Amino acid sequence: MPEGFVEKQSKKGGGAVFHDPTNPHNSIRQMPGNPNSPNPAQQNSYVKFMKDGKFYDANGDVLKSGKLPEAHIPLNKFDITKMPKF
Numbered sequence: 001m002p003e004g005f006v007e008k009q010s011k012k013g014g015g016a017v018f019h020d021p022t023n024p025h026n027s028i029r030q031m032p033g034n035p036n037s038p039n040p041a042q043q044n045s046y047v048k049f050m051k052d053g054k055f056y057d058a059n060g061d062v063l064k065s066g067k068l069p070e071a072h073i074p075l076n077k078f079d080i081t082k083m084p085k086f
Contacts, residue, residue, distance in 0.1 A: 005021075016030050026051055031046055046073055056084070
């Protein structure tokens with residue numbers, strides 16, 4: 001995780017959020033999968049990457065919304081080197 005980021009438990013528990021203490025719009029959230037989730041993107045472990053309030057897909061491309069399935073990057077496909085620098 002980026003240097004200086006602070007780790008806390010996710011709101012619903014079970015996951016971790018690494019956030020930038022100097023910018024609340026920068027974070028990386030890692031969540032365990034929930035096989036019972038109606039959202040297929042949440043059924044396996046995933047990461048959500050947010051910089052300046054914008055969410056990114058696995059290729060480092062900006063998305064229109066953090067609710068899109070592409071915003072839920074499978075943990076085994078997350079490569080921080082493809083993401084924009086904080």
